[in-house]
Amino acid sequence: MGKSNYFSSKSVFGQLISLIGDKTIKDAVKKSDSDRCVKRFKSKDHLISMLFCSFAKCNSLREVSGAMLGLSGKTESFRLGHIPKRSTLSDANKNRKVEFFEDVYNRLLLEHGSVLSDSRIKDVLKKQVKIVDSSTISLFKDILSCVGRKSKDGKSKGGIKVHTVINADEIVPSLVWFSPAATHDHNFLKKLKCDDNTIYVFDKGYNGYRAFKHFSGHGTGFVTRIKDNANYDTVAVKEGADEIHSGVLSDQITEIEVKEDRTTSRLKVRKVTFYDRENKREFEFITDLFGLMADLIAALYKIRWQIELLFKQLKQNFPVKITPS
Template identity: 65%
Template sequence: MVFENIYHQLLKQYGDYLLDSPIKDVIKKQVKIFDSSTISLFKNIMECVGRNPKNGKNKGGIKVHTVVNANEIVPSLVWFSEAKTHDHKFLEKLECDENTIYVFDKGYNDYKAFEYFTTEKTGFVTRIKNNTSYRKIENLNIEESIHNGVLKDEIIEIDVKKAKETAPLKLRKVTFYDRLNKREFAILS
């Protein structure tokens, strides 16, 4: 706790010297990128926190979740969990505000969290899971001046389970073609 406080005080004081690019100046919001890495350890050391893969060879390990401000080169948050903990549990640790946009991979998809982000006016960008069930509500116009591979821009609705009922959540789904990898991607926001 002491070192955490010292780290955050130093980051607050000297963070402006660590800027890599002025993203916040361009979009007027702080972009925070996060992901996790699993550190495998020997079964007999940390068996209680390991994964249980289908092949039966469970290994002990921990998962490190790291949040980095896009403007900086050092993390603003590092959180450790058991390796078997699902990534979306980390979303509870994030601070939500209208001046932040979080960017993360589809392993973090949690529609209840997306609903909370929306309520708190916190932006997010992630890829949609292949098996996501949704309804298309509206097609948005793609301007002719956009030449970056955008194929579709839609408003969709996903049912979010709450206790004994479901409630619809409106999200934006943008599909684009990546010319370099010759693939289509769909992004949720």
């Protein structure tokens, strides 16, 4: 059997870059028209330069351009056509359309998404589970204090809030939305696509009864924690004696009041009370998934921790100060 020379004589960075096909880049350039009126520093060079910046953990454009000068004569292995100066890279970051990078990301995710995880939750539930959460970037807190507010503990909330959605089978974002740090989390729920093949999992900071009604109307599932001051009426109680061993304390059908512009309606939801023996804590979940077992509702919420791991990874590997909201 012949030896594969696909990665031979290539640096680690060159091997990573080789996973991005030329067709992927050309199609993204054509779609976004990102090389229009550009003579030398093309989109491909810009992409490779910014990837180098991330992998080398550079803190400034000067550091990027200086470090890349050391690659002179070695650029063929990772297909770089032009090593940029600091001003060139600065102009490109300012003027090149962000849609180019977005399209490359989405194409790579579509191509390699099937091998990102060994456990396929979608195959078990027959639905795609998506996790929603946000973090606050407070690196420029002094500059961005005008978009923040003072919380009860006196700490500034100035900065940019990054709302993120990941598929439970993949630890990569499928949707990112930026807002001022003072923007309430539940406003992001309007950005989510609703269909009967999706279940959204998020914490109680995203609680919004209008959104819950919208989800239920489109057959979209959701799982979240109920707020401490929530008002609801119990309609029916399911006997859960046979599920106490799994941590389920109660399983109730409840109704909540949804106030809209000039009308008020009632929405039927399910409230599951679960005791976590490991952490010795009691949790109350609210959901519109009436057909699943109660302990599975708790298990769905537990996988929300995956997005916390993503934020931790970003904080450790990139020079941006991220504070969980």
